Structure formats: C-alpha cells, structure tokens
Amino acid sequence: MTTATAFPPPALVFEERLEPSTVADLDSPALVLFEEALESNLATLIRLAGSAARLRPHVKTHKMPNLVRRCEALGIHRHKVATIAEAEMVAQAGGRDVLIAYPLVGPKLDRLMKLRAAYPETTFRVTLDHLRGLTDLEETVARHGGPHASPVPVLIDLNVGMNRTGIMPDDRAIELALKVADSPYLSFDGLHAYDGHIRDENPGERLHSAEIMVHRPWSLLRNRLIERGVAVPRIVLGGTPAFPAHATLAADEPTAEFSPGTCLLHDAGYATAFPDLPFRIAAALLTRVISRPAPDLLCLDLGHKAVAADPKGPRVFFPDWPDAQGVVHSEEHLVIRSNLAADTPVGTAVLAIPYHICPTCALHRFAVVARQGKIVDRWEVTARDRVLTI
Known part of the structure; x- marks a missing residue:
C-alpha cells in the first residue's frame, strides 16, 4: 500500500470492546477473538443450515483445535480442510469426519495414508478432478495397504465456474465417477462444488446465480449417475457468500452439506461486500501507535506479518478512526x-x-479470547504450520 487507500466504509458494525486493564497487559500486534460474537455466528450457521448435521465448516479460516471442539460440542461433526496439517489438527481435536478439498499430489498422497493409519477413528475423504489423480491415489492405497486396504472415500470435485480446480459437470465427470465406483481401492462418496466466484451484491441475484451455476448442474449430474446405478451419498456445497442461497435451494435435499468458512469469524471484506449475511465480526487485531511521522499520520505495528497482505487495497478497518486512509504498508x-x-x-x-481474516489467522501462533471485554483464554492456531506430525 504505497498510495492513499480508503478503508471499508464506517457503516460496518463492530461493537466488541476490550477493557482498558486488559489492553494494558496485551502485547501487540495480537489476534483477538470475541467469544460472544463467535457463539452467535455458530448458532446462526446451524439455524440457516437447518441443523448442525448439514454443516461441514471449512477450518482454513481459523485453523484452531479449540474451535473444532466448539463445533463438535454443538453437533457439527463434519469438517472441511485444505491441508494435511489442517486434517490432522481436526483429528487431534476429536473431529470425526474430514473432507480434504484440495488436490493431493506428490508426497501428500503418502501423508494421507499415514494420516489414516494414525487416526483410524476419523474418516478422511478426498476430492478428485482428473484420471491421473485417480490412478496415483489407487497406486498409493495399494502400496500402503495391499489388496485388503480400506477404500478411500472420494468426492468428484466439480468446476462450476470458479476455474480453479474441478472437472466440468459433463460426460467427463460421469466417466471419472464411474471409475471411482469401480475401483477396489476407492469408494465413490459424492460431489463437491465450490463457488467462490458467486459474489453478487444483491442476495436475490446471488440466489439465482447459485441455482444456475451450481444446483442445476450437480442435480443433473446426480440424476445421470443414479441412472447408471451409482448412488450419490452427498453433495458438499459452497463457501460463505452463497451459503444462505444454498441453504434455501437445498432445504429439502437430505444429501446436501454446506461448507462456509469465513463466517465463523467474519471480516471487514465480507461484512461490507455482503451486508445481508447475518454474522457478527468475531475477530480483530490489537495494534498500537508506534510513531507520528507527521501531524496527520500515524504509524502502527500492523505490518504484513500481522495482517494479510491481500486483497489489493484496504487490509483493515478501524472502528475508532473511520476516516483512516492507508498510506504505506x-x-x-x-x-x-x-x-x-x-x-x-x-x-x-x-x-x-x-x-x-483467513490468511490473517495463519500469521499468528495463537489468538487470545475475550469475553465481556476481558481476556479469558488463549487458543493455539495449530494448523498455521504445513506439517504437524505427519
């Protein structure tokens, strides 16, 4: 940030505060979680989804075992991750069901097998979007377990317009699903569709986009697979912006699971871009003025190593300084x-x-937890590391 950059508008609502005595003892920069707001967000997630059983929150936002345990205590027993370390963290925290929604290549395939062996009480599911990935996974399972290896549950990752990972929901997806279903080392476990590109400002337009880009394609694909004799046990849908839309569109679909992530903690980006999302901001950074290089300038201890350097433009919003503009970061x-x-x-x-908030959490080894303005706990951000024990 080298030129003046306006921060998010002051319409953003943030009412959490820390008591002065708590602030005085807390070094900066520090990641702070507000327990009341977090509990409110979890309750809202369950309400919108219809039940805790329909949720599979993405832990990449927080990477904290304590938050996984909170979810488990509320009946949220399914989790979604992006890394092997996140998967292991969930298992260590008592998570029963983990979907690794990221292509596993190279050494990560062997790490998956070691993960399954180390945590047999946790089910680890993976996604596939190409035949080479299927072959590599089969060979890895065979090498580790031989003919008696327990099959790995596989979801076909669909490209519904994000154009990042996934296979188009057409004949190629059918072919891949049939090969998974026929494999002695794999079990066909359903479909996965992430739609981070659906960012319509208007909730009604977002609902329409989710229906056209996601629900119609996966429904048609599911029907074609059933016609071929292949059951589709689950469909894992979306991220945070389209979560309410998916919850509405799939309200009567028993196989649907919803996988928002950011809204557990929420942030200035989503709060301003999607003000209809009924979540509270549950995470903030405590920072201090370390210098006043000019009468109208303040220098804070909040560099790239404490707050995410993405996206381009604003990185933080200051409730106490609503007119603030970034000059140098x-x-x-x-x-x-x-x-x-x-x-x-x-x-x-x-x-x-x-x-x-997601990459910001990964910059901190721990978060302090506040309740009624006072620090009451400290939570390790365990899965910020790429490797835990496996």
Whole structure:
C-alpha cells in the first residue's frame, strides 16, 4: 500500500470492546477473538443450515483445535480442510469426519495414508478432478495397504465456474465417477462444488446465480449417475457468500452439506461486500501507535506479518478512526492518515478489523479470547504450520 487507500466504509458494525486493564497487559500486534460474537455466528450457521448435521465448516479460516471442539460440542461433526496439517489438527481435536478439498499430489498422497493409519477413528475423504489423480491415489492405497486396504472415500470435485480446480459437470465427470465406483481401492462418496466466484451484491441475484451455476448442474449430474446405478451419498456445497442461497435451494435435499468458512469469524471484506449475511465480526487485531511521522499520520505495528497482505487495497478497518486512509504498508509497519491523528498519542492501542481474516489467522501462533471485554483464554492456531506430525 504505497498510495492513499480508503478503508471499508464506517457503516460496518463492530461493537466488541476490550477493557482498558486488559489492553494494558496485551502485547501487540495480537489476534483477538470475541467469544460472544463467535457463539452467535455458530448458532446462526446451524439455524440457516437447518441443523448442525448439514454443516461441514471449512477450518482454513481459523485453523484452531479449540474451535473444532466448539463445533463438535454443538453437533457439527463434519469438517472441511485444505491441508494435511489442517486434517490432522481436526483429528487431534476429536473431529470425526474430514473432507480434504484440495488436490493431493506428490508426497501428500503418502501423508494421507499415514494420516489414516494414525487416526483410524476419523474418516478422511478426498476430492478428485482428473484420471491421473485417480490412478496415483489407487497406486498409493495399494502400496500402503495391499489388496485388503480400506477404500478411500472420494468426492468428484466439480468446476462450476470458479476455474480453479474441478472437472466440468459433463460426460467427463460421469466417466471419472464411474471409475471411482469401480475401483477396489476407492469408494465413490459424492460431489463437491465450490463457488467462490458467486459474489453478487444483491442476495436475490446471488440466489439465482447459485441455482444456475451450481444446483442445476450437480442435480443433473446426480440424476445421470443414479441412472447408471451409482448412488450419490452427498453433495458438499459452497463457501460463505452463497451459503444462505444454498441453504434455501437445498432445504429439502437430505444429501446436501454446506461448507462456509469465513463466517465463523467474519471480516471487514465480507461484512461490507455482503451486508445481508447475518454474522457478527468475531475477530480483530490489537495494534498500537508506534510513531507520528507527521501531524496527520500515524504509524502502527500492523505490518504484513500481522495482517494479510491481500486483497489489493484496504487490509483493515478501524472502528475508532473511520476516516483512516492507508498510506504505506510494509513488513512491520502500517502508516495511516486520519484527522484524529493530532489527538492520538504514541502508545495508543486500537482494534483493527481484518479485511481478510483467513490468511490473517495463519500469521499468528495463537489468538487470545475475550469475553465481556476481558481476556479469558488463549487458543493455539495449530494448523498455521504445513506439517504437524505427519
């Protein structure tokens, strides 16, 4: 950030606060979770989904075993991850069912087998989107377990317009699903469709996009597979922006599972882009003024190493400085311009709301947890690492 950049508009609602005595003892920069808001978000997730059993939240947002345990206690026993480390973290936390929704290639295939052996009480599911991936997975299962190996549950990853991973929901997807179903080392476990490209501002338009781009294609594909004698046990749908749409469209679909992630903690990006989402911001960063290089400038200890450097443009919103504009953002420093700078002494502590909470969490080894303004706990961000024990 090298030129003046406006932060998210002050219409963003954030009412959480820390008591002054708590702030005084808390070093900065620090990742802070607000327990009441987090509990509210979990309750809203379950309400929108219809039941805890229909949820498969993506842990890539928080990467914390304590939050996995919170989900399990509420009856959310299915989880979605992007890395082997996240999968292991969920298993260590007592998670019973993990979908690794990321292509496993190279050494990750052997790590999957070791993961299954180390945590036999947890079911690990994977996604596939091409025949080479199927062959490599089969060979890995055979090498590790021989003819008596327990089959790996596989979901076909569909490309519904994101154009990142996935196979088009056409004859090629049918062929891949049939090969999985015929494999002695794999079991066909359903379909997976991620739609991060659906970002219509209007909720009604978002609902229409989800229906056209996701629900119609997967429904047609499911019907074709059933006609070929292949049952489709589950369909795992979407991320946070389209979550309410999927919950509405698949309200009567017993095989549907919803996999939002960001909304567990929520952030300034989604709160401003999708104000209809009924979630509270449950995570913030405590930062301090370390210098005043000019009368209207404040330098904070909130560099790229404490808050995500994406997306391009605004990275944080300051509830106490709604007029703030970013001037320079580097490794350890964030310089902002504000009309309130002249009245803000060096050492002042302030809360900042990340624009993108998921990569921000990964920058912190732990988060402190606040309740009624006081720090009550400390949660390790365990899966920020790429490797735990496997």
